[in-house]
Amino acid sequence: MSMRLLEGSEAIAEAMVGAGCRFFAGYPMTPFTEVLEHMARLLPEAGGVCMNAESELEAIGMAWGAAATGTPAATGSTGQGLSLMQESLAEITLARLPLVVLNMARAQGDYFQATRGGGHGDYRHIVLAPADVAEAVGLVRYAFELTFRWRNPVLVFGDYYLAHTATSVDITEVEAGERDVSWALNGSSGGTGSAKLVSPLGAFKRKNQAGYNLADHYASCAAATTEMTAGVKPIVEAEHTDGAEVVVVAFGTPGRYVRAAVRSLRADGVPVGYVRPVTLYPFPGEAVARACADARAVAVYENNQGQMIDDVRLSVLGRAPVHFIGGLSLDSSGFGIAPDLDVAVLRARIEEVFAR
Amino acid sequence: MTEHEGRNVVPTDRPPEQPATLVRDFTPDLIDVGTHHLCPGCGEPVAMRAALEAVAELGVVQRTIGVFGIGCYTAFSNNLDVEVLQALHGRAPSLATGVKRAKPAAFVFTVQGDGDMVNEGLQEVIHTAARGENVTCIMLNNGVFGETGGHMTATTVIGQRTKNTLEGRNAEDHGHPILLANMLAGIDGSAYVARGAVNNAHNVALTKQMITAAFESQIAGRGFSFVEVLTMCPTGWFIDTTEAPEYLADNLAAVHQIGVLKDVARADA
Numbered sequence: 261m262s263m264r265l266l267e268g269s270e271a272i273a274e275a276m277v278g279a280g281c282r283f284f285a286g287y288p289m290t291p292f293t294e295v296l297e298h299m300a301r302l303l304p305e306a307g308g309v310c311m312n313a314e315s316e317l318e319a320i321g322m323a324w325g326a327a328a329t330g331t332p333a334a335t336g337s338t339g340q341g342l343s344l345m346q347e348s349l350a351e352i353t354l355a356r357l358p359l360v361v362l363n364m365a366r367a368q369g370d371y372f373q374a375t376r377g378g379g380h381g382d383y384r385h386i387v388l389a390p391a392d393v394a395e396a397v398g399l400v401r402y403a404f405e406l407t408f409r410w411r412n413p414v415l416v417f418g419d420y421y422l423a424h425t426a427t428s429v430d431i432t433e434v435e436a437g438e439r440d441v442s443w444a445l446n447g448s449s450g451g452t453g454s455a456k457l458v459s460p461l462g463a464f465k466r467k468n469q470a471g472y473n474l475a476d477h478y479a480s481c482a483a484a485t486t487e488m489t490a491g492v493k494p495i496v497e498a499e500h501t502d503g504a505e506v507v508v509v510a511f512g513t514p515g516r517y518v519r520a521a522v523r524s525l526r527a528d529g530v531p532v533g534y535v536r537p538v539t540l541y542p543f544p545g546e547a548v549a550r551a552c553a554d555a556r557a558v559a560v561y562e563n564n565q566g567q568m569i570d571d572v573r574l575s576v577l578g579r580a581p582v583h584f585i586g587g588l589s590l591d592s593s594g595f596g597i598a599p600d601l602d603v604a605v606l607r608a609r610i611e612e613v614f615a616r
Numbered sequence: 617m618t619e620h621e622g623r624n625v626v627p628t629d630r631p632p633e634q635p636a637t638l639v640r641d642f643t644p645d646l647i648d649v650g651t652h653h654l655c656p657g658c659g660e661p662v663a664m665r666a667a668l669e670a671v672a673e674l675g676v677v678q679r680t681i682g683v684f685g686i687g688c689y690t691a692f693s694n695n696l697d698v699e700v701l702q703a704l705h706g707r708a709p710s711l712a713t714g715v716k717r718a719k720p721a722a723f724v725f726t727v728q729g730d731g732d733m734v735n736e737g738l739q740e741v742i743h744t745a746a747r748g749e750n751v752t753c754i755m756l757n758n759g760v761f762g763e764t765g766g767h768m769t770a771t772t773v774i775g776q777r778t779k780n781t782l783e784g785r786n787a788e789d790h791g792h793p794i795l796l797a798n799m800l801a802g803i804d805g806s807a808y809v810a811r812g813a814v815n816n817a818h819n820v821a822l823t824k825q826m827i828t829a830a831f832e833s834q835i836a837g838r839g840f841s842f843v844e845v846l847t848m849c850p851t852g853w854f855i856d857t858t859e860a861p862e863y864l865a866d867n868l869a870a871v872h873q874i875g876v877l878k879d880v881a882r883a884d885a
Contacts, residue, residue: 331718447681
């Protein structure tokens with residue numbers, strides 16, 4: 261154990277380097293900037309490379325190039341920057357490359373961007389949403405494991421609170437498992453008749469045939485996505501769901517406030533429960549449905565106009581009404597500081613659903 | 617065969633009686649397939665051949681990673697016997713940067729067109745040059761989007777007819793062409809910058825020399841190297857294949873002038 265008092269941004273950077281990340285590229289934007297600063301300091305010490313990219317387009321491109329060499333690589337930004345990266349993210353997925361991507365988001369309006377993807381084509385990313393610094397450290401390590409296991413980008417969805425909250429965390433380096441990078445480029449297969457190809461248009465050279473067969477390639481990518489979606493174990497945190505008449509669902513930082521509000525109501529004898537999806541994709545639909553099985557109503561809190569609520573409704577499948585108790589809450593900075601994240605405020609909204 | 621003035625000759629006034637037979641395969645060793653989907657008269661295969669011959673002659677085959685953009689030449693990214701990383705339209709210089717920084721021992725070059733490099737990804741190549749990134753970028757410049765069927769690019773010369781400049785490009789409506797090699801030569805960080813063409817045997821040989829010099833510059837670790845190659849696109853220029861080499865000389869090369877624009881190694885000597 262090596263406990264250190266660290267801000268979330270530094271803990272995430274330490275966790276990435278500890279998980280073997282040796283290439284990082286980024287362009288500043290609050291609250292992603294703080295992670296970039298720490299990577300710029302940590303990676304050269306670890307024998308890695310941190311690139312201060314000229315834009316998010318360059319950042320994702322550089323990370324793509326490094327990832328193609330089998331180097332554990334990461335990039336990221338804040339919502340808007342991720343928007344710029346979407347075209348490449350879609351293609352990197354079709355090129356079947358491992359890459360960890362951080363969205364240090366402002367509030368939670370990027371749920372659809374993260375889980376549906378803003379890019380073109382038929383692809384999915386694994387999405388992990390930590391609620392606190394310690395969980396973020398664990399999920400960042402897990403992200404590197406998953407991205408090499410499935411050769412698919414993994415997105416870690418954080419926010420301003422996560423970046424700026426200092427807590428005591430264990431950042432002991434963990435032994436990374438064996439990573440198969442037999443597909444990766446280093447030049448050495450040139451001239452052998454079987455030179456490697458890493459391409460979003462095809463996974464291998466079609467010997468003696470000109471051009472690509474996109475039908476075959478897209479079908480094989482779709483099969484890989486299906487296998488990944490079935491193979492990644494959904495993670496949830498749930499509390500007080502036994503006998504709960506109302507179950508409240510939230511993700512990320514707001515989940516901690518909702519959990520506190522539910523605990524406080526339970527202490528007063530109000531039968532309410534709490535569920536927090538940790539994997540946003542694959543969405544823990546079965547676990548949410550189970551938690552809500554006996555509820556007469558489900559409430560969803562998100563700091564946006566209501567995005568995850570679609571996935572909650574798809575999980576509950578009409579067995580109980582699903583009410584939205586969130587809404588966009590920001591201070592004037594727009595960074596995602598939410599006046600609504602107040603246990604008393606959330607408790608009142610849950611009580612209002614309970615009273616219906 | 618038919619008799620003509622006492623000699624056996626192939627008649628050309630009627631269809632041949634037998635199909636043509638391959639006398640010699642001119643495909644370079646590093647290209648797997650001699651066939652491709654490109655149009656007759658296209659200059660891109662000639663440029664590809666020059667680049668791959670240079671890779672082989674410099675003895676870097678087993679540490680080469682080629683990064684391809686999106687255009688007609690993308691047809692080759694699947695058929696080379698060197699490792700290939702396929703990029704998005706415009707983004708190859710950043711991918712090449714990531715490859716080179718992660719694997720500094722690799723020999724890295726990009727292949728992009730004018731639509732890819734100058735339209736879609738201009739800032740990528742400029743920043744890569746300014747960083748002095750030790751990679752080589754090759755731009756195949758035919759002044760049109762060939763793959764979409766002959767539309768104006770940022771390098772289309774004034775007066776050139778394209779599908780969306782039917783009366784010819786004019787500066788008032790369509791702006792001026794960007795002379796990319798000249799721009800990159802003016803950037804600190806570029807070590808070797810040249811512009812060649814493949815419209816005649818002399819220029820093909822010259823272009824091969826330029827590509828070789830650019831590659832040698834990377835091998836010597838001098839920083840960013842760049843070769844622009846003017847290529848024929850008779851389909852996109854709406855002319856006969858036989859007219860394309862001359863059209864290139866009279867139009868493209870009159871504006872995008874052939875020559876070595878910067879060579880840090882020679883300046884040092």
